[in-house]
Amino acid sequence: MDLGNALEATRANLNAEIESFFNSAPPLKNSVDISERLEKFIKINELASGNGGGRRVVCVTSGGTTVPLEQRCVRYIDNFSSGHRGATSTEYFVKAGYAVIFLYRRGTCQPYCRSLPDDPLLECFELTDESNIKVHELYSEAVKKAITEHRAAVQEGLLLKLHFTTIFEYLQILRMIALSTSNLGQNAMFYLAAAVSDFYVPWQSMAEHKIQSASGPLNMELAQVPKMLSVLRQDWAPKAFFISFKLETDSKILLQKAVSALEKYKMNMVVANELSSRKEEVVVVTSSEKISVRRNKDRGFEDVENPLVQLLVERHSAYIESSDL
């Protein structure tokens, strides 16, 4: 078998794995509603005038996916992610004139709400003597800003929020989004900041009922989630600009893993971040560069996502121009 045939065989293998993943997944609830909202959102932004025909659209994924261990789900494996990176980046993309499809894990951090406490309703409000509701002075600015900016983004058609919980929902919705952006061509960007499970229990081999604890230690064998990134890149949205993320706790292997993801999945850029320093610095890896992006501490509470999104927007512009030639 020569190299061409070998590659084709691997490809066919992967496609079969992916097909079987989707076939065995529980059907997506509200898929009609999601598809209608998506279509409407894309339409508005195709017609809106950006810099040269149509507004740019970025799909920001955010938060972690879960893997159910039982069909009637009581237990699941979860990937930790507060969703802070995705929520913050969404704000900067909107500021830069992008329309954002924010695909987020239910319950994680929301755009424009980052500086609010966990339970804003119970912690930010109080009653006046006339038993009206009033915002605490401490939070007054933050609450007003959150509501105003969120509302503006939604009303101007710059923000569509879709949520997921399981790995099945995440990949099903991501595929719908990717396919719906085909008319946007190079104007579409994927900014894949979600923490996606690597392992799962195939639906058919899952316990129907709750796993019982009486019988000693629990042994689990988890299968690998098929590497959807290459299909997303090559088949679902072949013209879009792709940024993926690599998170590691071990800095020694981080850059090498980012480079290998860039090559393997043909990403345009990979953002490498280490768990402990990820709010201070990230390294953006491209085929020819490793660019360190740090938040500017002289600017007080600047987010690292501010210079990061600026860099990505510039590179996206260059990508669009180069393909116009």
Place this chain on the structure above:
Amino acid sequence: MDLGNALEATRANLNAEIESFFNSAPPLKNSVDISERLEKFIKINELASGNGGGRRVVCVTSGGTTVPLEQRCVRYIDNFSSGHRGATSTEYFVKAGYAVIFLYRRGTCQPYCRSLPDDPLLECFELTDESNIKVHELYSEAVKKAITEHRAAVQEGLLLKLHFTTIFEYLQILRMIALSTSNLGQNAMFYLAAAVSDFYVPWQSMAEHKIQSASGPLNMELAQVPKMLSVLRQDWAPKAFFISFKLETDSKILLQKAVSALEKYKMNMVVANELSSRKEEVVVVTSSEKISVRRNKDRGFEDVENPLVQLLVERHSAYIESSDL
């Protein structure tokens, strides 16, 4: 070895397991702060006059615990629970004159907020023309009620909220609460509605870094969490009134498992609920009865927690009276 010796050996075994669990757990953050708030709360309610010396105090646990799979935690196993049962019951206990220690999983349902949407701040408020914040008419009553009743409960010293995420935090805080209620004697109640992990990875045997996905399927061996319930019951709060919960997806084994938990852990009552019907009906199992408790549909949106808490309060009263004799 006779039966007495055998029991003693089992007991010694369990104690050793529990000691090793706590010794190997990562130290609890904010433990000083938690302990101070707890002490103050118990003191207030010891001094408050209830029906015959001191107010009754119930510890309501709510939501699911997580089990980290890696020391620098990226992945974990989670137990699903919205926290709806615990939050709702808390409201009814406060109404019945109890002081509630609400030990909840961060991010789950909060008392007085059940009828609000996921993101109350973004969904319940709008801006007026003078760019002030205003509650949508649709949510006006619900928002006002949530803020007023929550504030009243906290200010009257009837509600203390403490949160956990991991199984380690949950059990560490639960032990602190149990030990702090010793002066309350029979006036203390434990209402254990949290979904607690049965399996965990001991901290020492946990991977330090993120588990890599390159090397094929993942095999995991999880150890059983030591059965803390019997120690809680017999050593940490021996005089308190204990209610535990049994949730199963398979109704065929549910009652039998509830009865066996009642006997094994010497609970006063076990609430048996089946996943699919748990908002409509539960069965309360005692040593002599199986009492079906249903929500009254004639009363519109009555919660099943309303008659359930009523029943528990009556039985708690009987328990206190009988031990006064």
